Amino acid sequence: MRRIVKALIPQRLFKAIEPYGHLLESVLWQVVYGFPASDLKVIGVTGTDGKTTTTSFIWQMLKNSGYKVGYMSTVGYGTHLGQHQSFVHMTTMQTRQLLKRIKELKADGIEWLVLETSSHALAQNRVWGIPYQIAVMTNVTGDHLDYHGTFERYRDAKRKLFTMVGANSRGMQEGVVNADDPASALFAREVTHPLSYGLKYGDIKAEDATTTATGSRYIVRRGSSALNMIVNIPGDFNVYNSLAAVCVGLTLELTDDEIEQGVAALKNVEGRMTRIDEGQKFDVIVDFASTPAGFEAVLPGAKQSAKGRLIVVFGSAGRRDPAKRAAQGEIAGKYADVVIATEEDDREEDGQKILEAIAGGAEKSGKKRDKNLFLILNRPKAIAEAMKLAKPGDTVMLLGKGHEKTIERADGEHPWDEIGEAKKALHLQK
Numbered sequence: 247m248r249r250i251v252k253a254l255i256p257q258r259l260f261k262a263i264e265p266y267g268h269l270l271e272s273v274l275w276q277v278v279y280g281f282p283a284s285d286l287k288v289i290g291v292t293g294t295d296g297k298t299t300t301t302s303f304i305w306q307m308l309k310n311s312g313y314k315v316g317y318m319s320t321v322g323y324g325t326h327l328g329q330h331q332s333f334v335h336m337t338t339m340q341t342r343q344l345l346k347r348i349k350e351l352k353a354d355g356i357e358w359l360v361l362e363t364s365s366h367a368l369a370q371n372r373v374w375g376i377p378y379q380i381a382v383m384t385n386v387t388g389d390h391l392d393y394h395g396t397f398e399r400y401r402d403a404k405r406k407l408f409t410m411v412g413a414n415s416r417g418m419q420e421g422v423v424n425a426d427d428p429a430s431a432l433f434a435r436e437v438t439h440p441l442s443y444g445l446k447y448g449d450i451k452a453e454d455a456t457t458t459a460t461g462s463r464y465i466v467r468r469g470s471s472a473l474n475m476i477v478n479i480p481g482d483f484n485v486y487n488s489l490a491a492v493c494v495g496l497t498l499e500l501t502d503d504e505i506e507q508g509v510a511a512l513k514n515v516e517g518r519m520t521r522i523d524e525g526q527k528f529d530v531i532v533d534f535a536s537t538p539a540g541f542e543a544v545l546p547g548a549k550q551s552a553k554g555r556l557i558v559v560f561g562s563a564g565r566r567d568p569a570k571r572a573a574q575g576e577i578a579g580k581y582a583d584v585v586i587a588t589e590e591d592d593r594e595e596d597g598q599k600i601l602e603a604i605a606g607g608a609e610k611s612g613k614k615r616d617k618n619l620f621l622i623l624n625r626p627k628a629i630a631e632a633m634k635l636a637k638p639g640d641t642v643m644l645l646g647k648g649h650e651k652t653i654e655r656a657d658g659e660h661p662w663d664e665i666g667e668a669k670k671a672l673h674l675q676k
Contacts, residue, residue: 268370268371269371271341272341276345276374279349281375282348282349283348286348286357287358287377287380287418288358288361288376288377288379289358289359289361289378289380289382290361290362290373290376290378290407290410290411291362291363291382291384292365292368292383292407293382293383293384293385293386293404293424294537294539295384295385295387295483295537295543296385296483296486296490296543297319297364298319298320299479299484299515299518300491301360301361301362302512302515303487304382304490304491306509306511307494307495307505307508307512308360310504310508311500311504313326313358314354314355314356314357314358315356315357315358315360316351316354316358317359318339318344318347318359318361320649321516321648321649323351324351325356326354326356327354341372341373341374344373361373361376363407365400365403368403368404368407369403373410376410377414378407378411378414378417379411379417379418379419379420380421380422380494381411381420381422381437382421383404383407383408383422383424383430383433384486384487384490385424385486385539386400387538387539401432405429405433408421408437411436411437412437412438418439420441421434421437421439421441422440422441422442422490423440423442423443424442424448424490425446425448426444426445426447441496442493443489443490443493445485445486449493450466450489450492451467452464452466452475452485455485457485457551458551459529459551461477461478461484462477462481462482462484462485463476464485466489468496471502473492473505473506475505475509476506476509477510478510478512479513479515479518480521480531480547480551481533481547482547483543483544484519488509492505492509516665517534517647517649517664520665522669522672524673526633526636526672526675527639528554528639528641528642529641529642530633530641530668530672531641531642531644532665533648534648534649535560536560536562536563536590536645536646538573541574541577541578541581541645542577544643545578545580545582548641552640554638555584556581556640556641556643557583557632558643558645559586559588559628559632559642559645560574560578560604560645561587561588561591561600561625562646563591564593564595564597564600564654565593565595571600571603572604572606572607573607575604575605575606576608576610577607578604578607578608579608579613580611584618584619585608585613585619585620586628586631587605587619587621587622588621588622588627588629589625589653589655590625590647591653592654594656597623598621601621601623602621604621605621625647625653626670629668629671630671632644632671633672633674633675634675647664649664
């Protein structure tokens with residue numbers, strides 16, 4: 247029905263009335279399903295980057311601390327009794343599926359839910375009626391501007407999560423914000439009890455942080471005591487993601503041991519800085535980074551820890567903000583020794599034109615075609631070429647697809663497994 251209405255009225259008018267249609271739909275489904283989340287304590291996680299990993303840190307910490315807790319994220323969903331993969335290209339489901347899934351999680355006896363919450367879901371009122379009690383903000387950089395139109399609208403869509411928490415008269419009205427992000431003050435003022443974190447600023451700061459190829463360590467000082475944090479997922483940015491979880495733990499008055507052990511217990515998140523080891527003499531890492539800010543988060547650390555060259559394979563999705571394509575290419579060209587541009591859910595767009603936009607950015611950073619810049623539209627071939635080029639000590643990073651189980655082309659969705667493709671390409675080189 248929504249597709250028919252969208253086809254009959256101008257796009258600008260459709261976008262203006264779309265949230266109200268979604269709101270009506272959300273109200274109706276909440277009534278049908280009996281407001282299934284009404285007796286849950288819900289922690290919402292929003293931001294441009296880091297949502298999934300932060301959601302996982304919080305869930306793991308609460309699970310380890312004995313909470314009956316469930317989670318729903320881009321990667322999957324589960325409870326203290328087990329986990330399941332997600333097979334859809336969507337962070338937060340449509341309302342009907344979301345409420346149905348919450349009912350399924352409640353069957354496992356959960357009392358808490360950690361819910362990764364997208365800007366689309368907030369702007370479209372898909373999460374209306376969800377009783378968020380704690381809101382977590384990772385960061386806010388430009389993304390999804392093809393839908394939101396401006397950065398301010400995108401930012402304010404995410405801020406709506408904090409507004410919902412602040413309006414929940416029966417909730418805790420707690421908010422956790424990244425103080426190193428310029429938008430943090432806007433988010434913090436929406437809740438009664440904000441708590442900020444960061445490396446430069448914040449109520450809770452990471453001190454003496456050290457990072458390696460396998461994780462990081464840092465200290466959080468609290469008066470006369472200190473938390474000695476160990477993070478077992480690589481990436482400088484995971485200091486921030488884990489700090490957000492620390493703040494949630496402090497808000498819930500967990501003990502120091504529960505916070506330390508809970509964060510350290512998270513060993514991996516599929517497609518988030520996932521290392522592939524098939525006996526090869528170079529490193530292979532799969533990550534979901536797909537925005538300029540995401541590239542700035544993962545590539546400097548990867549370049550620093552690489553013993554040899556850094557080879558990066560990525561694309562830029564069709565039917566999404568085209569301005570980010572050249573920016574991704576320029577950032578990749580700045581940090582990587584070799585850039586391989588390929589498909590990433592091109593959908594009905596001309597994939598070769600997307601690659602040309604990426605290449606323009608990479609060339610701006612000094613890359614030369616057929617020397618250290620390659621355009622290979624077919625993603626399996628691009629991955630195979632990266633493995634072929636890699637020498638002992640090099641690092642190959644596959645960005646953009648992460649955990650996703652389909653790739654979208656002009657003729658629809660096709661099965662996809664980035665980690666599986668990486669392993670297949672590695673075996674072909676033996």
